[in-house]
Amino acid sequence: MVRQALSLAIVSTLGLVASVTACEGPDKGELERKVSTRASPGSFRTAGVTTVFERRCGSLDCHGGIERNLRIYSSNGLRLPNDAGLRPGAGETTLDEITANYQSILTLEPEATNDVLDGADPYKLLVLKKPLELEKHKGGPAIRKGDDAERCLISWLKEDLINPVDKDACARAAIFPKE
Amino acid sequence: MTSRSIIALAIAGTSFLSCADPVLSDKVDAQGNETSGVDKGEFHRAGQPCVTCHQEGGPASDAPFTVAGTVFAQPMRQIGVEGAEVRMTDADGTKHTAKTNCVGNFFVKSDEWQPKFPILVEVAKNNVRRSMRSAIGREASCAGCHSTDLEPSDPLSQVGHIYLFATDEPGSPEGATDCKVDPKRPGTP
Numbered sequence: 127m128v129r130q131a132l133s134l135a136i137v138s139t140l141g142l143v144a145s146v147t148a149c150e151g152p153d154k155g156e157l158e159r160k161v162s163t164r165a166s167p168g169s170f171r172t173a174g175v176t177t178v179f180e181r182r183c184g185s186l187d188c189h190g191g192i193e194r195n196l197r198i199y200s201s202n203g204l205r206l207p208n209d210a211g212l213r214p215g216a217g218e219t220t221l222d223e224i225t226a227n228y229q230s231i232l233t234l235e236p237e238a239t240n241d242v243l244d245g246a247d248p249y250k251l252l253v254l255k256k257p258l259e260l261e262k263h264k265g266g267p268a269i270r271k272g273d274d275a276e277r278c279l280i281s282w283l284k285e286d287l288i289n290p291v292d293k294d295a296c297a298r299a300a301i302f303p304k305e
Numbered sequence: 306m307t308s309r310s311i312i313a314l315a316i317a318g319t320s321f322l323s324c325a326d327p328v329l330s331d332k333v334d335a336q337g338n339e340t341s342g343v344d345k346g347e348f349h350r351a352g353q354p355c356v357t358c359h360q361e362g363g364p365a366s367d368a369p370f371t372v373a374g375t376v377f378a379q380p381m382r383q384i385g386v387e388g389a390e391v392r393m394t395d396a397d398g399t400k401h402t403a404k405t406n407c408v409g410n411f412f413v414k415s416d417e418w419q420p421k422f423p424i425l426v427e428v429a430k431n432n433v434r435r436s437m438r439s440a441i442g443r444e445a446s447c448a449g450c451h452s453t454d455l456e457p458s459d460p461l462s463q464v465g466h467i468y469l470f471a472t473d474e475p476g477s478p479e480g481a482t483d484c485k486v487d488p489k490r491p492g493t494p
Contacts, residue, residue, distance in 0.1 A: 181439070185423070186450040188442030192462055202438045205461040213460050215438065265442045266396050266422040 162243040163286045167228050173291035175282045176224045177300035178275050179231065182257065182268045186214060189265075196234050196253070199223035248283040275299035332357045333364060340491050348486045351375045351385055351408040352453040352466060354446035359412070371419055373412035374447025376405050376428050376467050378474040381455065383490035385409025386469050387481040389430040395420035407484035428469055435469055453490070 170176050180200035183189040189196050190203030199205060201219045205212050206226060231253055232239055242248050255261040257268035258276065269275040278296035285291050336353055343349050355373035358365040372393060377383045385408035392402045393413075401418040403411040413420075423440035444450060447467055457463035474480070480488030 185439040185442045187444030
C-alpha cells in the first residue's frame, strides 16, 4: 500500500515537472533582441521604395487586387477605405496606404524576411524572386535583372548607415510606365 | 450495353466533368444572355470582359484573344468610338496596334500578337490620345478592371469604362451612323 502511494506520488511529481517545463519559455535573459537598419519603414516611404512597388506591382489586375496575399495600395490602384472619397486614379497614395504596403511586404514571408534583415541573401525573398522571374510569376517580368527597380529594392533590403537606399534608382524605377 | 461499357462511359463522363473549370464557368454565366438583335460576332457584348469566353477552355475557345476590350466616347455615356487606335507595347518591347469597330470593340487574336505582360496601352483617334496610367499586369480583358457600371460596385478597386473624349465624340455624338448595330451600349443614358 505504502509502495503504491509512493510510486503514485513520484509519477505525479514527474508529470507536474514535465508540464511546468513544457509551458516554460526561455529565460528573459536568453532572448536575443536584434535591431536592424535594413528595410526600414522610413526609407520605404522617403526613398521612394513604396512607389516602385506601387508602379511595378500594384495595378488593379495584379497586386492591386483584394484577392492577393501581397496586396499593394496606390493612388492609381487599390485604395484603402477612406473618408476622403479617394478612388483609383485620384489623389496621392496616403500614409496609411504606404504603411499597409510596408506591412504587406514585410509580412509576406516573416521568417525569411527576418533572415534577410539579419544579413541573409535578399534574393531568397519572393518580392525579388517573383518579379525577376527567378520563380514562376503570372505577372511576368515586372523587374528586369540589373535595372533600377532591382537596385532600389536591393539597396533598401541591405541599407545601413554607410550604404543608404539608392534613391536615384528608386526614382527612375518609379517612372513606369515611361511617361 | 454491357456493364463494362457502362462503367467506361461513367468514368469518361466523370473525367470530362472534372476538367471543367468551375471558376471560369461562373464567370461565363455571369455575363448573361446576348443582347436582343445583336448576333454573336465582332459587335456583340460591348464593354464586357471578352477574354472570359475567348480563351482556351472558354465557350469561344475557337477564336481566342490575347487582349480585347471596348473604347467608349465619354465618361458618362457608353457609345462606342469607331476607328480608335489601341496601341500596345509589351514587356519585350514588341508593339501592336488594334482598331476599334463601330461599337468600340477591339480584339487581338492569338495568331496576331502574343504579348508578354506587363503591357502598356494608349488609345488615340485623330489628335486625341489617352494613355493608361498603370501597366496591365495580366488581365487580357479591359473589363476585368474597367467596370461597365457608371457607378462601380466597388469604388476602391474598380475603375469606370475606357473613354477617349471628355464629352461626346466630336462630329459623332451618337456614334457611327452606318453601324450595323446600335453603337450605344444597352441601358446607357
